[in-house]
Amino acid sequence: YLAMYLADQLSVIRSAAFTLPFPAKLYVREHPSAVGSKPASFYASLQHIPNVALITPTEPIPSLIAKAQGVITLSSTVGLEAALAGKPAYLLGNAFYEIHPLCRAPRNFKELQEMIAADAPHPPALPDLEGANLRFLTAYLRASIAGSIVKAGLAKDSNEYPAIVRELRRKALRGREEI
Numbered sequence: 586y587l588a589m590y591l592a593d594q595l596s597v598i599r600s601a602a603f604t605l606p607f608p609a610k611l612y613v614r615e616h617p618s619a620v621g622s623k624p625a626s627f628y629a630s631l632q633h634i635p636n637v638a639l640i641t642p643t644e645p646i647p648s649l650i651a652k653a654q655g656v657i658t659l660s661s662t663v664g665l666e667a668a669l670a671g672k673p674a675y676l677l678g679n680a681f682y683e684i685h686p687l688c689r690a691p692r693n694f695k696e697l698q699e700m701i702a703a704d705a706p707h708p709p710a711l712p713d714l715e716g717a718n719l720r721f722l723t724a725y726l727r728a729s730i731a732g733s734i735v736k737a738g739l740a741k742d743s744n745e746y747p748a749i750v751r752e753l754r755r756k757a758l759r760g761r762e763e764i
Contacts, residue, residue, distance in 0.1 A: 588659035588678025594623075595630055597677065601657050602637045604698035606705055614649065615642040616661065655704060657697070664688065671714050673704050685721050686711055730756070 591597045602611040613631060615623075620642055631639050640649070646663055647670070650656065656667035657675045664674035668687040675689045675697055683690055687709060691697035711717045730752045732744045 591659055591677055595627055597659070598631065598637060599634055600694045601677075601697065602634050604694050604701060605636060606702060608636075609654070609705075610636045610638055611657070612638050612640050612649065612653075614640050614644055614646075614663075617642045654708065655701065669718050671710065673700075673709050675700060681725070682721075686717055728756075 598611065598613055605611060611634075628639060631637055646666055650663075650667050650670050650672055653667070653672060655673040655675060656664055657677065658664040658680075660676070660678035660680040662680075662682075664676050664680060665682040665685065667674040668682065668685040671687065673687050673689055674682075674685070675691060676683050677691070677697070682688060689697075689700045689704075691700055730749055732749050736742050736744050
């Protein structure tokens with residue numbers, strides 16, 4: 586739902602791959618929770634895209650990010666991990682971390698291509714990455730409310746809903762006072 590217009594993942598992968606400058610490759614890593622959810626034809630089709638390589642879903646994210654020039658994602662937290670590691674994250678969908686200074690939000694694949702072309706010869710860098718990350722994470726935590734969407738779907742839901750409602754009200758009222 587954070588990238589509902591990009592539900593056709595094969596098409597997204599193909600389009601993203603074609604935005605890359607030669608000889609760059611697009612490495613595709615299946616989300617571990619999605620393993621086995623796609624037909625074999627999906628993976629066969631990936632093999633026909635010249636600059637795409639499928640890698641195992643168990644490949645460690647930190648080592649992949651370290652070797653990458655950047656990360657293209659729909660809404661995965663891998664984009665956040667890339668930005669925190671100092672790599673550009675090209676966010677095709679919506680995600681809570683899109684305001685991080687190293688996140689790029691192209692509106693279409695042409696814009697993605699232009700952003701990658703601009704970043705490739707001169708990778709974006711933050712002079713004080715650690716400080717920027719600290720400010721970003723602090724702001725995010727201050728705007729957050731304790732709770733778990735995952736737990737909400739479990740039979741033994743341990744969310745403290747009265748506390749969540751109180752915090753939402755507090756934040757909503759604080760927002761009005763600042764206007």
